[in-house]
Amino acid sequence: RGVFDTAVRDAAVGCVAAHPRIGSAPTANAGGAPADSARAWSSTCRRALIAVHANLDLALEGAEPMNAGASSKAKLVPAGEEPPPPIGFDAAAEMDGANGRPSSPVALRRAITMLHVIAAMLRATLPTAAAAPVPAELILAAARRTLDCDGAASSAAPGLPAIALRVETLAALPDAHVAAADVVVALVECGGVAMTALAGPVARLVDSCLRRGDGSGRRKEGGGGGGGGGDWGTC
Numbered sequence: 001r002g003v004f005d006t007a008v009r010d011a012a013v014g015c016v017a018a019h020p021r022i023g024s025a026p027t028a029n030a031g032g033a034p035a036d037s038a039r040a041w042s043s044t045c046r047r048a049l050i051a052v053h054a055n056l057d058l059a060l061e062g063a064e065p066m067n068a069g070a071s072s073k074a075k076l077v078p079a080g081e082e083p084p085p086p087i088g089f090d091a092a093a094e095m096d097g098a099n100g101r102p103s104s105p106v107a108l109r110r111a112i113t114m115l116h117v118i119a120a121m122l123r124a125t126l127p128t129a130a131a132a133p134v135p136a137e138l139i140l141a142a143a144r145r146t147l148d149c150d151g152a153a154s155s156a157a158p159g160l161p162a163i164a165l166r167v168e169t170l171a172a173l174p175d176a177h178v179a180a181a182d183v184v185v186a187l188v189e190c191g192g193v194a195m196t197a198l199a200g201p202v203a204r205l206v207d208s209c210l211r212r213g214d215g216s217g218r219r220k221e222g223g224g225g226g227g228g229g230g231d232w233g234t235c
Contacts, residue, residue, distance in 0.1 A: 062163025
């Protein structure tokens with residue numbers, strides 16, 4: 001089951017990432033999408049970033065400060081503006097639906113999938129001379145938010161009790177870290193010298209990731225969240 005699920009997910013990720021090449025965006029009713037690769041790339045990337053944050057809101061509740069990612073979300077969907085159609089699922093609609101909100105492990109897996117989509121989009125070339133606008137700062141912010149969560153229970157606001165993540169969410173957290181780190185790698189590869197302006201934030205993020213481990217790629221004993229024995233990998 002796991003191998004099949006991974007293969008299907010990877011194929012779906014590749015399909016979504018390839019849509020902008022034909023000037024299309026993966027939407028349920030995108031029949032009239034303009035044949036503009038750069039515009040379609042920008043639209044799809046924006047929607048993927050919105051999906052990452054929406055699902056991290058659900059997955060990491062209790063493990064990060066309140067309003068985490070608020071600045072990025074405000075830039076992706078400015079106040080008073082309708083959000084674009086979701087990619088594959090609508091986290092906000094599901095929260096209001098009869099079946100209730102998706103579980104935190106499901107939400108984290110969805111965020112991971114969207115991170116894979118963003119990395120694949122950054123590595124794919126467009127059949128156009130026009131450069132696609134890459135929101136590098138927002139992409140880096142989504143990766144940083146994912147990497148900043150180490151699984152430790154934390155209080156969302158002063159005076160509120162700390163809430164531990166579910167064991168299933170903790171088990172998926174290393175995959176989220178790897179996916180987020182891969183997004184950073186893809187962003188640097190894609191941006192090249194254009195990433196000079198973000199060299200400082202990227203360097204600090206990498207340094208922070210390395211400091212959390214012991215240099216072996218494994219989590220330090222006694223760190224992070226409860227459960228799991230403390231021997232699962234980090235970024």
